[in-house]
Amino acid sequence: MLDEKAYKQRVYIEEIHQHVGEEVILAGWLSNKRSSGKIHFLLVRDGTNTIQCVVVKGECPDEVFEAYNQLSLESSLLVKGLVKEDRRSPLGYELLVTDLRIIHRAEEYPIGKKEHGIDFLLDHRHLWLRHRRPFAVLRIRHQVVKAIRDFFNSRGFVLVDTPIFTPAACEGTTTLFETDYFGEKAYLTQSGQLYAEAAAMAFGKVYCFGGTFRAEKSKTRRHLTEFWMVEPEVAYADLDDNMKLAEDFVSHIVQHVLENCQMELNMLERDTSRLEKVSPPFPRITYDEAVQILHDNQIDFQWGDDFGGTDETVISNQFDKPVIVHRYPAAVKAFYMKRDPQNPDLALAMDVLAPEGYGEIIGGSQREDDYDTLVQRLEEHNLPREAFEWYLDLRRYGSVPHSGFGLGVERTVAWICGTHHVRETIPFPRTIYRLTP
Amino acid sequence: MLDEKAYKQRVYIEEIHQHVGEEVILAGWLSNKRSSGKIHFLLVRDGTNTIQCVVVKGECPDEVFEAYNQLSLESSLLVKGLVKEDRRSPLGYELLVTDLRIIHRAEEYPIGKKEHGIDFLLDHRHLWLRHRRPFAVLRIRHQVVKAIRDFFNSRGFVLVDTPIFTPAACEGTTTLFETDYFGEKAYLTQSGQLYAEAAAMAFGKVYCFGGTFRAEKSKTRRHLTEFWMVEPEVAYADLDDNMKLAEDFVSHIVQHVLENCQMELNMLERDTSRLEKVSPPFPRITYDEAVQILHDNQIDFQWGDDFGGTDETVISNQFDKPVIVHRYPAAVKAFYMKRDPQNPDLALAMDVLAPEGYGEIIGGSQREDDYDTLVQRLEEHNLPREAFEWYLDLRRYGSVPHSGFGLGVERTVAWICGTHHVRETIPFPRTIYRLTP
Numbered sequence: 001m002l003d004e005k006a007y008k009q010r011v012y013i014e015e016i017h018q019h020v021g022e023e024v025i026l027a028g029w030l031s032n033k034r035s036s037g038k039i040h041f042l043l044v045r046d047g048t049n050t051i052q053c054v055v056v057k058g059e060c061p062d063e064v065f066e067a068y069n070q071l072s073l074e075s076s077l078l079v080k081g082l083v084k085e086d087r088r089s090p091l092g093y094e095l096l097v098t099d100l101r102i103i104h105r106a107e108e109y110p111i112g113k114k115e116h117g118i119d120f121l122l123d124h125r126h127l128w129l130r131h132r133r134p135f136a137v138l139r140i141r142h143q144v145v146k147a148i149r150d151f152f153n154s155r156g157f158v159l160v161d162t163p164i165f166t167p168a169a170c171e172g173t174t175t176l177f178e179t180d181y182f183g184e185k186a187y188l189t190q191s192g193q194l195y196a197e198a199a200a201m202a203f204g205k206v207y208c209f210g211g212t213f214r215a216e217k218s219k220t221r222r223h224l225t226e227f228w229m230v231e232p233e234v235a236y237a238d239l240d241d242n243m244k245l246a247e248d249f250v251s252h253i254v255q256h257v258l259e260n261c262q263m264e265l266n267m268l269e270r271d272t273s274r275l276e277k278v279s280p281p282f283p284r285i286t287y288d289e290a291v292q293i294l295h296d297n298q299i300d301f302q303w304g305d306d307f308g309g310t311d312e313t314v315i316s317n318q319f320d321k322p323v324i325v326h327r328y329p330a331a332v333k334a335f336y337m338k339r340d341p342q343n344p345d346l347a348l349a350m351d352v353l354a355p356e357g358y359g360e361i362i363g364g365s366q367r368e369d370d371y372d373t374l375v376q377r378l379e380e381h382n383l384p385r386e387a388f389e390w391y392l393d394l395r396r397y398g399s400v401p402h403s404g405f406g407l408g409v410e411r412t413v414a415w416i417c418g419t420h421h422v423r424e425t426i427p428f429p430r431t432i433y434r435l436t437p
Numbered sequence: 438m439l440d441e442k443a444y445k446q447r448v449y450i451e452e453i454h455q456h457v458g459e460e461v462i463l464a465g466w467l468s469n470k471r472s473s474g475k476i477h478f479l480l481v482r483d484g485t486n487t488i489q490c491v492v493v494k495g496e497c498p499d500e501v502f503e504a505y506n507q508l509s510l511e512s513s514l515l516v517k518g519l520v521k522e523d524r525r526s527p528l529g530y531e532l533l534v535t536d537l538r539i540i541h542r543a544e545e546y547p548i549g550k551k552e553h554g555i556d557f558l559l560d561h562r563h564l565w566l567r568h569r570r571p572f573a574v575l576r577i578r579h580q581v582v583k584a585i586r587d588f589f590n591s592r593g594f595v596l597v598d599t600p601i602f603t604p605a606a607c608e609g610t611t612t613l614f615e616t617d618y619f620g621e622k623a624y625l626t627q628s629g630q631l632y633a634e635a636a637a638m639a640f641g642k643v644y645c646f647g648g649t650f651r652a653e654k655s656k657t658r659r660h661l662t663e664f665w666m667v668e669p670e671v672a673y674a675d676l677d678d679n680m681k682l683a684e685d686f687v688s689h690i691v692q693h694v695l696e697n698c699q700m701e702l703n704m705l706e707r708d709t710s711r712l713e714k715v716s717p718p719f720p721r722i723t724y725d726e727a728v729q730i731l732h733d734n735q736i737d738f739q740w741g742d743d744f745g746g747t748d749e750t751v752i753s754n755q756f757d758k759p760v761i762v763h764r765y766p767a768a769v770k771a772f773y774m775k776r777d778p779q780n781p782d783l784a785l786a787m788d789v790l791a792p793e794g795y796g797e798i799i800g801g802s803q804r805e806d807d808y809d810t811l812v813q814r815l816e817e818h819n820l821p822r823e824a825f826e827w828y829l830d831l832r833r834y835g836s837v838p839h840s841g842f843g844l845g846v847e848r849t850v851a852w853i854c855g856t857h858h859v860r861e862t863i864p865f866p867r868t869i870y871r872l873t874p
Contacts, residue, residue: 007673027673029835047641076835104836126827129639142596159579163865164648167872179616202566204484211601226602236444236464390563390874398466398513399541428600435604437827
């Protein structure tokens with residue numbers, strides 16, 4: 001029988017095509033089994049893929065053949081065998097087993113073939129991760145994150161890890177998580193933008209990318225209390241430059257996933273024809289034009305309001321690519337956004353709406369770079385001047401036109417994977433009702 | 438005079454070598470200036486590098502020559518000029534100015550040439566970032582993070598973003614930041630390891646990498662309340678595999694920085710001869726051997742204690758590379774570490790100590806994979822069984838030998854840069870006394 005340390009010679013299933021005709025050792029877990037009596041079929045996964053292992057009576061030691069009966073689902077095992085091509089299997093290869101060792105015989109595994117409710121599955125998220133769908137979604141998430149970082153790194157952006165502890169409650173405390181910070185109050189960040197602006201004046205082009213928090217009592221399928229956001233910020237860039245960067249960026253992510261995740265997209269039965277169309281330029285419409293689309297579709301929408309999820313779906317359904325909506329009413333947007341010189345009631349803001357009803361994945365703007373105007377905005381928004389003195393410094397010492405945006409990772413992954421709810425797109429989701437496991 | 442939107446045609450200083458003999462536009466800030474009367478010298482930075490721009494009377498419009506007098510430090514400006522090679526300058530190129538536009542004339546800039554105290558500089562961190570030393574250190578940090586991710590991505594590890602909100606106070610609440618989570622208590626993570634272990638059983642090889650928190654009232658130069666940690670976890674890997682991974686990993690980071698950050702290391706006047714020696718294998722010594730080193734150096738150290746900062750310095754000073762210390766007394770290590778089968782008083786733990794007095798940069802171990810033993814450890818450590826039921830599940834369903842470690846980004850950057858205090862290695866440091874800007 002295989003030595004218990006035989007995993008040191010193992011190969012991963014994703015490399016198996018390099019070993020056709022060779023005897024190899026795999027180290028993994030049993031994800032399924034069946035038998036015709038004289039031939040046992042073991043479905044073994046090792047985290048990179050799944051392979052069918054065939055155990056034929058008489059072609060391996062008897063003790064190996066008999067081990068089948070002890071193998072419960074999710075038992076861990078080492079298998080040794082001959083790699084054979086097999087065109088019928090999804091992988092294209094199978095293993096003819098010559099030796100086997102059970103590392104740990106699993107207790108009766110709680111996740112079965114029957115349908116489980118979402119709460120049961122989320123309660124068992126630490127085990128559910130082993131299954132087909134989370135496997136595919138989270139491997140795609142991995143590639144989305146890689147694409148994000150590669151995009152900015154290859155364009156000379158400097159990563160700036162902005163703080164999660166922030167001192168001021170910039171826009172009211174109702175959606176902020178608070179903690180005691182050695183006697184002071186600190187809040188968990190909702191955006192690294194203001195810090196990224198400071199860094200852009202030092203490094204030219206920067207991005208921050210980390211955990212972000214929102215204590216919203218929101219139960220929609222688009223909200224988590226803890227999520228990941230990437231926020232580029234560019235000195236000497238206006239709204240047009242910002243829209244160009246956003247469409248190049250989103251296109252790069254989607255094309256990277258299409259090139260690297262065909263297996264995962266197939267596992268999810270994702271129709272990729274819509275994704276294949278995602279390339280620059282994206283259609284660009286003004287807020288006014290977006291409102292016109294809503295009215296043309298008999299939606300009761302008041303000019304000046306912000307779009308809701310349904311509105312976004314109707315707007316984005318007009319296009320076969322993500323659509324950029326720009327120049328929103330300043331009144332519904334944040335204090336730091338620059339006004340449109342052509343119409344001061346409008347902010348130089350832009351959102352990117354994903355197709356297929358996935359809604360906003362990017363929100364951004366050109367930033368107000370004039371000191372006096374920004375001071376006035378702080379007053380209009382009843383924000384404490386003192387907390388923003390350092391931010392005002394950026395307009396005292398060499399202010400420049402600058403722009404940036406934030407992209408939510410989970411919404412982007414949900415769109416690319418075609419998952420209904422963002423909670424599937426993060427390993428251990430945190431929502432208003434869920435803090436475990 | 439240059440149009441205010443002329444920055445749209447700009448090139449970055451780091452690309453200037455591609456434009457010798459051409460007229461280009463730069464967009465940046467004035468970091469210094471001097472004049473001989475008929476020739477003005479402007480030192481212009483744009484976030485990628487700094488270049489000397491020469492303004493010669495008679496070779497540009499008079500209004501451009503006169504603009505010199507209005508240029509205060511850190512004013513933002515566009516300059517147009519001819520790129521010339523200049524072997525005397527650090528960059529190797531200078532710009533002969535033909536046109537110029539001041540974008541924003543800075544108020545009197547607070548950071549001058551005189552020595553400032555560290556508190557003054559940290560109070561002005563949003564501006565201090567623009568200066569030579571933070572510029573170099575944080576660009577190296579960027580490359581360290583890139584090297585970390587590239588290393589794991591190229592080896593087939595899957596990124597698993599583990600949660601920052603955690604429900605249980607695993608090892609006492611004294612060093613945890615607490616927040617109200619919709620009526621429940623939640624704590625900010627000190628490590629993603631337990632979640633990474635669950636994910637390793639699903640994806641084989643994983644890493645998590647994000648913000649990490651410690652509410653320690655610690656004022657040493659090695660501690661921040663908020664820092665970044667990367668934690669790989671590998672299924673089917675023992676302590677030896679873990680040490681091999683760690684030495685390959687640290688070597689990759691250092692070599693990547695040496696290859697990509699010569700300018701920054703020069704700016705910091707870092708002696709790189711020690712860094713050049715960082716390649717596998719690293720010396721490996723047992724805890725017992727480390728204690729012997731301390732005793733040989735007349736250090737009063739009790740077997741069974743954990744090493745302090747001074748102890749680590751004495752031990753690491755014996756070697757010209759990072760040193761791996763393994764097999765610590767189990768009593769000073771965490772509950773989840775597997776015991777050494779050869780000596781159950783020892784844990785299969787390992788730390789990597791950086792040279793030159795920088796101390797521990799990696800801590801890791803093989804994990805306890807036996808269900809009954811882990812239950813016993815929880816009891817010995819007075820840990821609430823119920824909070825760990827999901828973690829115990831990993832030993833119920835296909836348990837395998839597995840190992841991992843954590844590397845602190847800031848300590849690693851401090852070592853590579855040769856900075857005295859870790860607060861210099863993160864854009865906006867958070868310490869017991871500092872939550873701003």
